[in-house]
Amino acid sequence: MKTESVVPQRSKKRRLCLSALAATALGATVAAHGAMVDATARAPRRLVVLNWDLTEMVLSLGVAPIGVPAPAWYTSSVVAPPLPGGVVDVGLLFQPNYDLLYELRPDLMVITPAHASVKASFERIAPTLTLGSYMTDPQPYRAMRVELSTLARRLGLDARAQSLMDETERVLTHSRAALDAALPKGGYAPVYVAQVIDDRHLRIFGGASMFGEVLRTLGIRNVAAALADGSRGALVAGGAASSIVELERLIVAPDAQMLWVGASGDGTAAGLQRNPVWRQLPFAQPGRSAILPVVSPTGALISVQRFTRAVADAMQTRTSHVV
Numbered sequence: 001m002k003t004e005s006v007v008p009q010r011s012k013k014r015r016l017c018l019s020a021l022a023a024t025a026l027g028a029t030v031a032a033h034g035a036m037v038d039a040t041a042r043a044p045r046r047l048v049v050l051n052w053d054l055t056e057m058v059l060s061l062g063v064a065p066i067g068v069p070a071p072a073w074y075t076s077s078v079v080a081p082p083l084p085g086g087v088v089d090v091g092l093l094f095q096p097n098y099d100l101l102y103e104l105r106p107d108l109m110v111i112t113p114a115h116a117s118v119k120a121s122f123e124r125i126a127p128t129l130t131l132g133s134y135m136t137d138p139q140p141y142r143a144m145r146v147e148l149s150t151l152a153r154r155l156g157l158d159a160r161a162q163s164l165m166d167e168t169e170r171v172l173t174h175s176r177a178a179l180d181a182a183l184p185k186g187g188y189a190p191v192y193v194a195q196v197i198d199d200r201h202l203r204i205f206g207g208a209s210m211f212g213e214v215l216r217t218l219g220i221r222n223v224a225a226a227l228a229d230g231s232r233g234a235l236v237a238g239g240a241a242s243s244i245v246e247l248e249r250l251i252v253a254p255d256a257q258m259l260w261v262g263a264s265g266d267g268t269a270a271g272l273q274r275n276p277v278w279r280q281l282p283f284a285q286p287g288r289s290a291i292l293p294v295v296s297p298t299g300a301l302i303s304v305q306r307f308t309r310a311v312a313d314a315m316q317t318r319t320s321h322v323v
Helices: 002-042 053-058 070-077 098-104 113-124 140-155 158-181 209-220 248-250 268-274 276-281 302-316
Strands: 047-049 108-111 128-130 191-194 201-205 242-246 255-260 289-292
Touching: 002 053, 002 128, 047 053, 053 302, 098 108, 108 113, 113 128, 113 255, 128 140, 128 276, 140 302, 158 302, 191 209, 201 248, 209 302, 242 248, 248 276, 255 302, 268 276, 289 302
Parallel strands: 047 108, 108 128, 191 255, 255 289
Antiparallel strands: 191 201, 201 242
């Protein structure tokens, strides 16, 4: 009889104990969720971004800055994601309008290492976040992913950043697979990736550029990366992302094709075509070049995606133009 009376008592105590533990756990979960919601609500959203490529990075997370320098320059040189209307022009990259910055009352200013000398004055207006070192990193794609994660943590958008990184990896993987499947007999010709400077000079992008890293991932030989610093005919020296090169030097790779990034209709390309030196180069002939859209060479993951798709399309279709 004693045992029978004790067992129900113990059972009742056990149920009470379990109920208390469950209530504590539920309370902790609710508190944690509340803290998360509160942290997200308090995350910066009024951003001033003092760099066009970092503006791309901010926009790629679904956040529209309230102010950037010369918004029209972003639209013409970075392009995507599109900059919403109403973003305030805060002045020059390194000499913004301080009165206007105070009026905008940002809760975060995104700056670059080049702003280090004026960082203290910005911090009197709002907290700052320094990004952009990836632009001079020898592996910019890897480095920009790290910086995107840093920005996302500050904005409480980690999941969005991971989704964007996963999407970019898929674009690279699928483009490489498509190129491999369409590989012509003898393989793809090596390429120069270039921008027109004037009728005698081109900007050539090497292996340490974002363009060079994408080409390497796609399995396409970049002439400027192959002719590394110290080798005969090196075009991009000292691990730099790009160099300005005289037309005559391009003959080191007569079998190359030319990928023009954002060749414009401002007359520069036409001037190049009038140059007799250019007309004698083998890849100046029809069928040896392709014009890619405007893509910022120091852009972030959206720029990586756009350049990857453009190169894959150009190499597969061999869509060629005379510049």
